[in-house]
Amino acid sequence: MLWKIGIIGFGNVGQGLAHILNRKKEILKRRYDFEFIVSFIADPVRGSLYNEEGLDLDAILKEMAQKGSLKNRPEFTDKGTLELIELAKADIVAEATITNLETGEPGLSHIRKALSVGSHVVTSNKGPIALAVDELEQIAKNNNVYLRYEAVVLSGTPCINMVMECMSGCDVKSVAGIVNGTTNFILSKMEEGYDYPEALVEAQKLGYAEADPTSDVEGWDSAVKAAIMANLFFGAKIKITDVSRQGITKITREDVLKAKNEGKRIKLIAEVKRQGNDVIASVSPHLIPMTHPLGNVIGPTNALTIATDHLGEVTIIGPGAGRIETGQALLSDMLAIHRFKNA
Ligand SMILES: NC(=O)C1=CN([C@@H]2O[C@H](COP(=O)(O)OP(=O)(O)OC[C@H]3O[C@@H](n4cnc5c(N)ncnc54)[C@H](OP(=O)(O)O)[C@@H]3O)[C@@H](O)[C@H]2O)C=CC1
Numbered sequence: 001m002l003w004k005i006g007i008i009g010f011g012n013v014g015q016g017l018a019h020i021l022n023r024k025k026e027i028l029k030r031r032y033d034f035e036f037i038v039s040f041i042a043d044p045v046r047g048s049l050y051n052e053e054g055l056d057l058d059a060i061l062k063e064m065a066q067k068g069s070l071k072n073r074p075e076f077t078d079k080g081t082l083e084l085i086e087l088a089k090a091d092i093v094a095e096a097t098i099t100n101l102e103t104g105e106p107g108l109s110h111i112r113k114a115l116s117v118g119s120h121v122v123t124s125n126k127g128p129i130a131l132a133v134d135e136l137e138q139i140a141k142n143n144n145v146y147l148r149y150e151a152v153v154l155s156g157t158p159c160i161n162m163v164m165e166c167m168s169g170c171d172v173k174s175v176a177g178i179v180n181g182t183t184n185f186i187l188s189k190m191e192e193g194y195d196y197p198e199a200l201v202e203a204q205k206l207g208y209a210e211a212d213p214t215s216d217v218e219g220w221d222s223a224v225k226a227a228i229m230a231n232l233f234f235g236a237k238i239k240i241t242d243v244s245r246q247g248i249t250k251i252t253r254e255d256v257l258k259a260k261n262e263g264k265r266i267k268l269i270a271e272v273k274r275q276g277n278d279v280i281a282s283v284s285p286h287l288i289p290m291t292h293p294l295g296n297v298i299g300p301t302n303a304l305t306i307a308t309d310h311l312g313e314v315t316i317i318g319p320g321a322g323r324i325e326t327g328q329a330l331l332s333d334m335l336a337i338h339r340f341k342n343a
């Protein structure tokens with residue numbers, strides 16, 4: 001089968017995915033029998049493109065790098081994103097627009113529409129998954145398509161599917177760790193001598209930060225990931241506002257250096273655990289000894305320890321943010337759909 005793919009949101013992650021698809025086209029065919037074209041890219045500000053026969057990713061990525069816009073390409077269309085989803089009826093839609101933690105929009109409407117027209121959806125967008133995963137799973141089921149969202153926690157480092165699929169049968173007792181790449185990067189850079197604003201700008205340049213980085217530094221991004229894990233891994237029904245939350249904005253370089261002199265590091269830790277019949281989730285900075293495994297997780301790297309009944313503790317460490325890293329999560333979800341449909 002030739003998969004027709006649509007990409008919605010051509011920012012860091014959308015372009016990261018396009019780079020991987022472009023570079024790995026032949027390998028994906030040879031190794032997984034995964035053949036594809038990208039028939040549309042929707043991003044109204046940068047320029048949306050549509051060609052039923054497939055877009056030239058190489059040329060598009062070059063143009064994007066040189067001009068920052070796709071509006072002069074021959075495949076340019078001024079159709080809106082929802083209209084394009086409907087018109088193109090791609091087999092798989094990759095949704096990578098900004099995370100909106102209050103409404104989930106515009107991603108929520110994009111995912112609803114794509115599933116309703118019969119497209120499988122893979123997404124890195126945390127808003128729709130935190131706010132409406134049950135509704136979206138139901139729409140997917142009604143339309144006989146898959147919705148997958150490996151990227152929403154720990155970027156490309158396996159987490160959601162590892163727990164939900166590879167660890168199925170286990171009871172998860174708690175999860176705890178570093179789940180935001182931007183803040184961990186900023187704290188590491190502050191230890192190297194950067195000012196907080198300098199470190200944040202660097203994180204933005206590298207494609208780690210949210211469109212509004214307040215979400216990272218005030219702990220909202222870690223909180224939404226904690227809420228998603230509480231709901232998926234523990235069967236809870238908590239909202240992001242149920243997560244007790246403190247970010248890193250009050251931490252100064254002096255605090256970071258003082259911790260270092262004491263052989264410790266400040267880490268923003270997210271935790272979800274059972275307490276009686278409740279599931280509670282929190283995000284706050286902790287002083288961690290450098291000798292502790294989490295004390296040596298630096299830069300945009302994340303780490304999560306999942307405590308279970310059958311396996312005891314399982315710890316995963318890997319990239320928590322990045323263009324290619326998150327694109328990899330979207331690709332792995334596409335390949336899973338390809339496997340399921342060919343089983
Ligand atoms: N960056 C990372 O490491 C990770 C990101 N994520 C999540 O992935 C998603 C994308 O992140 P990232 O690529 O960094 O964010 P960016 O802000 O770089 O990209 C988002 C893109 O979506 C576009 N967009 C906005 N509205 C629409 C619309 N209606 N239709 C189509 N496109 C639209 C934006 O356009 P414009 O800005 O021009 O308005 C922008 O180009 C976010 O939800 C983020 O939380 C998840 C894991 C890791």
Ligand SMILES: N[C@@H](CC=O)C(=O)O
Nearest residue numbers: 180181182209210321
């Ligand atoms: N802004 C987020 C991106 C991934 O979810 C982060 O820094 O972790």
